[in-house]
Amino acid sequence: MRIAVPNKGRLHDPTLSLLERAGLHVEETADRQLYADTVDPDVSILFARAADIPEYVRDGAADVGITGLDQAAESGGVADAASAAKEGDLVDLLDLGYGSCKLVLAAPEDGDISTVADLAGGTVATEFPAVTRDYLAGVGVDADVVTVTGATELTPHVDMADAIVDITSTGTTLKVNRLAVIDDVLDSSVRLFARPDVVGDAKVEQVLTAFESVLAADGRRYLMMNAPKERLDEVKDVIPGLGGPTVMNVEADENGNGMVAVHAVVEERDVFATISELKSVGATGILVTEIERLVE
Numbered sequence: 001m002r003i004a005v006p007n008k009g010r011l012h013d014p015t016l017s018l019l020e021r022a023g024l025h026v027e028e029t030a031d032r033q034l035y036a037d038t039v040d041p042d043v044s045i046l047f048a049r050a051a052d053i054p055e056y057v058r059d060g061a062a063d064v065g066i067t068g069l070d071q072a073a074e075s076g077g078v079a080d081a082a083s084a085a086k087e088g089d090l091v092d093l094l095d096l097g098y099g100s101c102k103l104v105l106a107a108p109e110d111g112d113i114s115t116v117a118d119l120a121g122g123t124v125a126t127e128f129p130a131v132t133r134d135y136l137a138g139v140g141v142d143a144d145v146v147t148v149t150g151a152t153e154l155t156p157h158v159d160m161a162d163a164i165v166d167i168t169s170t171g172t173t174l175k176v177n178r179l180a181v182i183d184d185v186l187d188s189s190v191r192l193f194a195r196p197d198v199v200g201d202a203k204v205e206q207v208l209t210a211f212e213s214v215l216a217a218d219g220r221r222y223l224m225m226n227a228p229k230e231r232l233d234e235v236k237d238v239i240p241g242l243g244g245p246t247v248m249n250v251e252a253d254e255n256g257n258g259m260v261a262v263h264a265v266v267e268e269r270d271v272f273a274t275i276s277e278l279k280s281v282g283a284t285g286i287l288v289t290e291i292e293r294l295v296e
């Protein structure tokens, strides 16, 4: 199986970290190399531009791909994992949680365009012409779409366009270019995409599970402690564990009192409060560790 991965840009490093954490170590390669092997002999990597990845997956050059939803939507249809995919669709298998941004319609702050309806008969510049045409058709506004390949924010100020559809995340670029958001067009983040014909394949499922296990481990910690046996119920009440804690008998303490070792997965945000509560019910030797992966 081949996974298409961004070869450069902001999505490259987080994607390689995700593969690493998922246990799919990518073998060292020289910069810009097209292909790489992973520790799994059945999984290889194809490096491509984020914008080209959807096409590589549709065409079969790769089986699954990791890129922004904005790029997948621009290249054609996207179906979510639960709904039936049409011929040529990509299936959005998993939200990987990074690369969050929005495609928005924006126009000069003190210009004539303050609603999408004001754009009728006007021009919109964008790097996302297909998404923009779909959006305009959806809101029933007839406007021309001009495709640019960068510096989209400049076009309204040089009379190339009345408005733009572009990526925003912090909003800084729009502000610097004196553009105001008129409407949201698409919420995007990085996803794992597959062709419909490979969904359910054993290897694809294995990779999906590995990525899910990384996401499940994020924001959680593993707690280990010793506790007096007779206070176990109190300890259990304190731990908001995942399906209840694991309890093991350990040797009695120096006074002959029965002790148990208790292990549990807890939300990171609960760790601080949980530790004081655990101490107050007699827990000792409390350890908090990170979790690499968690298969639920």
Ligand SMILES: Nc1ncnc2c1ncn2[C@@H]1O[C@H](COP(=O)(O)OP(=O)(O)OP(=O)(O)O)[C@@H](O)[C@H]1O
Binding pocket: 008, 009, 010, 011, 050, 051, 067, 068, 069, 070, 071, 099, 100, 101, 167, 168, 169, 170, 188, 189, 190
């Ligand atoms: N400012 C941003 N914040 C969050 N995600 C973004 C932002 N800009 C782009 N993205 C996401 O990253 C994807 C890739 O962006 P892009 O193709 O512009 O590459 P890049 O990382 O900016 O590198 P380069 O432009 O140098 O090729 C976009 O399709 C989008 O999903």
Ligand SMILES: O=P(O)(O)OC[C@H]1O[C@H](OP(=O)(O)OP(=O)(O)O)[C@H](O)[C@@H]1O
Binding pocket: 150, 151, 166, 167, 168, 169, 170, 171, 172, 173, 174
């Ligand atoms: O809302 P903000 O946080 O300002 O982010 C939005 C900007 O980020 C992206 O540009 P990028 O930095 O990738 O530069 P690029 O145009 O060279 O791709 C995008 O094209 C916007 O211009």
Ligand SMILES: [Mg+2]
Binding pocket: none
């Ligand atoms: Mg960019």
